[in-house]
Amino acid sequence: MEGIGMEKEVVFGEKNRIYGTLSLPAGEGVYPAILLIAGSGPLDRDGNVGNGKLTTNLYKELAEFFTGLGFVTLRYDKPGTGKREGNWMAAGMWDLVGDARTAVEYLQANPNVDKERIIVAGHSEGTILATALGKSMPLGGVIFLSGGVDNLFEALSKQRELGSNELLAKPVLGKFFKLINVAQKSENSAAKMMEKFKQSKEDIVKVQIFFKQPAKWYREHGAFNTREALKSMSCPVLAVIGDKDHLADKEVLAELPSLVKGKSEFAIIKDMEHGLRIQTEELSILKSGKRFKEILKRPLHPEALSKLEGWLNENYLANNHKEHVG
Template sequence: MEKEVKFGEKDPIYGRLALPAGEGGHPAILLIAGSGPLDRDGNTPKGKIETNLYKEMAGFFTSIGFVTLRYDKRGTGKRDGDWLAAGMWDLVEDARSAVEYLQSHPSVDRERVIVAAHSEGTIIATALGASTKLGGVIFLSGGVDNLSEALGKQRKLGSKELLEKPVLGKLLKLLNVEEKSEKSAAKMMEKFKQSKEDIVKIQLFFKQNAKWYREHDAFNTREALKSMNCPVLALIGDKDVLADKEVLSELPSLVQGKAEIAIINDMEHGLRIQLEELSLLKSGKRFKEILKRPLHPEALATLEAWLSENFLGQTTKEKSQIEPIIS
């Protein structure tokens, strides 16, 4: 059963609650979205981009026995507000309200409320887990790095691809484009830090979510992870161009609870199958085609096995060959 819900006193939050078959006491999963103006399903306003990622993930989690909740971010779906004006800590408070709603729901076992967070949502979940008791945390396509670190690595990967091009690469090296790009990014961040406004205009016309950048830049993810005392799973694809796989090796030494890491072969940032080579520069052209593909079956199998072992009291199913799983 799936129904529309509203929660939060000062700023009502709208979402969809799905209940599995059977009576109360179910474990529950809250889905936390990635960056941008994404609604409860993972879609942008006016249908410009429709991923339906969180709708599909919620359907999967409910099918294996979990209550699920997904909600509209500020300024999306049925929600009031402006997503550009929302800071990182505003997003954390929204997620906290959602956890509290689940913990108080009669069909939910309050001790088994798990957060499944995607992309930027992994940072929101990290901040939430440092101050809120959670049953478990799933990092999807992210984890450990804060936003500034992740964006810096994305720029570096893009520059590396450009510099490897035979003719263009030589020209870019000659013009010292990579160094200039980093200086430009640092200058913009400094402008955000100096401002006290939620939104800042760049080049007179382009609005930027300055508060969001400031708060993310100041947040120390590694220190926050040290306060997380629950089972943690970090799941990422080897074709993910937006998140660093290698840095996840730090996770077991940071969190207090048991941590596992699963790197899924041929999976991209949106958890779908990608057989093409890893390329940041080509990711935009491939985006619409990849959205037609299913969620990666090995990723779903890994999630089901981990959830069954930790929250359903079932024997872990034999895992597919995934490289690597570290605990």
């Protein structure tokens, strides 16, 4: 372990200034780098929601782990979070991809970074953004954390299916839910709302009079073909997901080796949830809200960290080689 030599706030991007945190390993030298791309919602560079509404520190902990292994790391605020101006809900998928591209370019210009070994690590929605970024520019590697292969609409459909199946499995209420066809009604409602987003040209629309929704974000995600984008990716790819993840589909990761040009692998970690922490309780989307605060107290899953460390060491640290560029 290298240890963290320095951590500092940085600002980059000409038009829409992006605030982030750059962490450097201890000691002089040029290092490979990892860019962290956050999941959906108003998450700042550390994985938190402002004013103490939600504190996960997921990306802060991951950055500390990666920097300790010997990587420069960069994490940054999404629009309207942390120190950054803007409205996170008005940002479309391609706005977020543009932010990630700007961040990669910032790393490329850093004298402490090996430009040929810049890895993008996306979490949740960040796996889709990393996929889109990998299609548009060469990357030294890609890590999918709690996601990968499918697009947003497929992931949301799987979430609704899991929720409906749990409701139908209830001993007494299950028969009632089946009688009123709760699964089909859920899909019909989702389809109706998505159609409203597609017909709109606004960044944000209101549904049920009061509730604002990121229409531009949904439209752009719905039009993006993740599998086609993956076919152009020739850098090493690693996907890590938990078997207790209620938000991402584990089964689709089996498609990864047949999609990407470069070498790829995926790992399904036993007793790990969507936020990469330990969860020994059963998989349940209906109980996830009640468990959330308790799970946040738990450490990042050691088996997942071990998998990441082994893959990074093999591909980017062993013999200090530089041959992997996608």
